[in-house]
């Protein structure tokens with residue numbers, strides 16, 4: 476079994492549990508939804524999506540000591556346009572508590588990073604204050620992708636649709652996705668290659684689709700490369716979570 480298959484098996488169990496324990500009607504959302512798309516449309520500046528990620532299956536523990544509220548506050552002060560919060564417990568050491576705390580701390584859109592396979596997970600994320608959810612094309616059939624996308628939109632959420640190759644990009648475009656995340660990391664092999672962004676950008680309709688380059692970005696050269704390729708935003712996790720001087724790391728990456 477690949478890691479992705481292992482993760483999806485755990486998600487199936489979580490969905491069964493959630494269906495028994497969680498009901499959106501009993502946990503209404505209290506905060507309005509904060510749009511990322513509007514921020515992207517406001518100006519041409521490259522947007523930074525800063526991620527809170529304690530661990531990952533490919534890297535193990537990245538940084539288990541950081542407090543999500545403090546980290547999110549610093550991300551906001553340094554100019555991040557959105558915060559991404561991993562909420563998977565088993566593989567990424569995250570939680571919905573982290574998400575709720577980040578949402579309470581900052582005035583930025585919050586992206587819930589998880590492996591969504593069922594509507595109940597979307598309801599749950601919505602209830603905890605997520606403004607955007609992630610849908611990973613590689614882990615869904617085209618039919619489920621469309622159903623989950625429509626469910627999220629009905630709640631008023633924005634959806635980041637993640638792709639890694641041409642056929643996945645086609646599937647994202649077929650459902651009308653506006654926010655397209657090109658993951659430079661292959662979720663099956665964990666290999667990172669920024670050429671994935673450079674390849675897929677050519678198939679994107681940049682007038683109506685927003686390209687977000689995700690994963691493996693470390694240096695100013697990396698950032699310049701995906702920006703040059705047409706990325707409107709970058710999603711950075713590990714580099715920020717390992718940084719001992721976030722101000723310098725932001726400056727270094729964006730110079």
Ligand SMILES: O=P(O)(O)OC[C@@H](O)[C@@H](O)c1c[nH]c2ccccc12
Nearest residue numbers: 658689690691692710711712713714
């Ligand atoms: O830590 P990195 O290499 O900067 O990557 C961040 C982000 O792109 C990565 O965490 C990610 C991209 N797609 C995902 C899907 C699920 C979990 C995590 C991810």
